Amino acid sequence: MSSQKVAVVTGASQGIGAALVAAYRKLGYAVVANSRTIAPSDDPLVLTVPGDVAEPGVGARIIEAGLREFGRVDTLINNAGVFLAKPFTEYTDADYDLVLGVNLRGFFELSQSTAEAMLEQGGGHIVNITTTLADHALSTVPSALASLTKGGLNAVTKSLATEYASRGIRVNAVAPGVVRTPMHPAETHEFLAALHPVGRLGEIDDIVDAVIYLEGAAFVTGEILHVDGGQLAGH
Structure with missing residues (x-):
């Protein structure tokens, strides 16, 4: 088995995902980078795998491609996510299918395939990107589907961390506040910044x-690390 460490990053074409690809390359990792439409990389240690993680079979295919190319998976970052803020009664069946597909099916398939590989190689690390809104709801940001799905990811982070603690697989989550990414139009930034006690966007x-x-x-597993400018602590 190759000694080259390998990270898998979903939602990797822009924002946090693209920055994670660069950060793991800087650490010396090879990277498997996925998003629905991702261009091939000219870096031989970045394998791009296009595909919608909400679709059955895509998560497994991403991990298979990484194993075929690099021989192992050391870290999986479940970064792909959908956020729809709407009053609860305005969510449609299509909204439900979209958010649960990306946020939960994507996590489930990728993590299951990754865990199988990590058990064979003797360990690894899974990181789920969730949201502080799952722990600290805001009347000004109605987001029941985010809470339903990302709250589930927070819970399963602890469940899997415990299940695999004795077998070398760590499972953690990062729960951001609102981060300055292409997802949020510039005209919303002032309102969103005010949601954080520190008064700025992440x-x-x-x-x-x-x-x-x-x-x-190495001693941290089952942790939900809130990176939210104090939002969870209070306002």
């Missing part, structure tokens, strides 16, 4: 730094 580097901290934190 930056992509804030989240990347948290993931890289967890990567090196």
Whole structure:
């Protein structure tokens, strides 16, 4: 088996995902980078695998491609996610299928395939990107589907961390506040910044730094690391 460490990053074409690809390459990892439409990379140690993780079979295919190319998977970052803020009664069946497909099926398939590989190789690290809104709801941001799915990811982070603690697989989560990414139009930034006690939006580097901290934190598992400018603590 190759000694080259390998990270898998979903939602990797922009925002936090693209920054995580760069950060793991800087650490010396090869990276398997996925998003629905992702262009091939000219870096031989970045394998791009296009596909919608909400579709059955895609998660397994991403991990298979990584194993075929690099021979192992050391870290999986479940970063692909959908966020729809709507009053609860306005969510449609299509909204439900979209959010649960990306946020939960994507996590389930990728993590299951990854865990199988990690059990064979003797360990690894899974990181789920969730949201502080799952723990600290806001009347100004109605987001029941985010809470339903990301709250589930927070819970399963602890469940899997416990299940695999004795077998070398760590499972953690990073729960961001609102981060300045292409997902949020510039005209909403002032309102969103005010949701955090520190009075600013999170930056992509804030989240990347948290993931890289967890990567090196060998005694940390089952942790939900809130990177939210104090939002969980109160307002």
